[in-house]
Amino acid sequence: MEFKFTALFVSAIVTLIVGFVWYNPKVFETIWMRENNLTEEDLKKGNMLKIFGLTYIFSLMITVILMSLTIHQSGAIGMVGGPPKLESAKPSFAAFMADYGMAYRTFKHGALHGFMSGLFFAFPLIGINGLFERKSWKYIFVNSGYWLVTLTLMGGIICAFA
Template identity: 50%
Template sequence: MDFNFLALLLAAFSTLIVGFIWYNPKVFGTIWMRESGVTNETMKGNNMIAIFAMSLLYAFFIAFTLQFLVIHQFSAYSATVDVKNVDPSILKNYMDVYGNTFKTFKHGAFHGIFTGLFLALPIIGVGALYERRSWKYVLIAGGYWIVTCTIMGAIICGMK
């Protein structure tokens, strides 16, 4: 299986676009700042270029991992690669028949939303419990990742 690096980069970049909208003061930004304890003064003292660059790098890591959850063909590939006594034509035959099955934006969004709900949201929630964050914080930060994983999954799975 080949990796679609353009799709991974676009999916990673989509996190910044969603973040600009989601964390805008007119959407959830003001509530998030209050719930997280961030102020305008603390935001001004940071190197935003470095923050956006690291955010993009982390988002690429997420996109790279997410592709294995939203594209079923990776499972077929991993089941046959480097396995002794397996005829290599099995993967070729599978890909000839099912190569683009379920490789749609809709299917990627389907798996992306579940990844956001059942992976990202619980990770945010557990961290928030120990950090003594409010449920508003969990819903805002977790909601961001649910929406973002949905969009990332759609991009990754839909771009052939």
């Protein structure tokens, strides 16, 4: 099984695309700004190249974990010692991969695991931080909703195309 790393690079862009829509004034920007006590002037002060660049790098880091969560075959590959050891794996591994190498490799399956990652990982993290920072439930739900949608799409792309 060969991974296509271009799918990881493409899925990392999803954080920016969904962010442009999600935090648009016609969607959730107004609520998000109010809950963070931000003004338009505050938003103009940031270095957007730095913010978008680091967002993309952090998103690439997320794709590495999502790949192992959405592509179950990566666990089988890990069991034989990873890609460097594939050539020396026992014949039973090759037979297993021939039978199941593409099992559950669909957008729908990856989206399910991405959604679960958002619900059971991102939401609790944002919720815990929000509670200690004394943020409102609106803040928690707006930001968690963003990650639910983003991770769902990222998981689907990675599982189907990586």
